[in-house]
Amino acid sequence: MLFSFPFEAMGTGCVLHLYAERENTADMAATSAIDEVRRIETRYSRYSERSWLSEINLAAATGRTIEMDDETAALLDYAFACHRISGGLLDITTGVLREMWNFTSGILPSAEEVAALLPRVGMDKLIWERPRLRFRQPGIELDFGGIGKEYAADRAAAVCKANGLTRGLVDLGGDIRILGPQPDGQPWRIWIRHPRMPDTAIAVVELTTGALATSGDYERYMEVDGKRYCHLLNPRTGWPVAGLSSVSIVAEDCLLAGSLASVAMLKERNGPAWLESLNMPHLWVDEQGRQGGTLPASWNPAS
Secondary structure (H helix, E strand, O other): OEEEEEEEEOOEEEEEEEEOOOHHHHHHHHHHHHHHHHHHHHHOOOOOOOOHHHHHHHHHHHOOOEEOOHHHHHHHHHHHHHHHHOOOOOOOOHHHHHHOOOOOOOOOOOHHHHHHHHHHOOHHHEEEEOOEEEEOOOOOOOOOHHHHHHHHHHHHHHHHHHOOOOOEEEEEOOEEEEEEOOOOOOOEEEEEEOOOOOOOEEEEEEEOOOEEEEEEOOOOEEEEOOEEEEOOEOOOOOOEOOOEEEEEEEEOOHHHHHHHHHHHHHOHHHHHHHHHHHOOOEEEEEOOOOEEEOOOOEEOOOO
């Protein structure tokens, strides 16, 4: 039987769709998976003064060395790898830019205010010698928001599997991780939403395994004088990226799919060419509504 478990986490609506023979089996797996998502949210939240991330940033504020546990060390390793493949665009030190960017205010910061923060941005200011992280200067601020939700989706799927469930789907606000196909072997049909028409799909992807993640300019943004400013910030300029409205990628796990989608958005108008070089299933939509990529309107990795 199929059991569904909606919940809120990481600032978005989430749901687990799990097949199990008994309801209590699904309940136990879902409870454990949701607890894991919330553990990750609590541990790496930049909004909580009690989070482990806040403790890291307290060390960063004064430039002192701090030792990482294995989980955080693995995330840092991954963040540095993303920084390399993105040419420095995917950067976990951009958290400091939030001091000036409030996407609920509808007010743009001045160029001078943003420029004043740039000396505190850049992963070249971090010295990572596992398990110790040092800071070349005080005032750096880390933010795992660009990879946290996708990491949580993968962990939730792993917890479900550890509880004996092998058929189901984890959906954390549109970041999808598949446990396995439906009992009859049929794939899950997943809509990719149009970035300007939330009730319209621009593609329907069929998956029996793997993950699908989307990065776009339509969930967190503000409009000023008719121009849209999305939440993704270029670490070199301190300003929101432009050019693409949405990028979706299919990969083996959600963390990889989500980070590659974010890199493509950060590459702006060069994103489509970079996506083509990856040779991975993808779909992009630019700000003019044009779309391209290798995901057709209906796509199944087994076909």
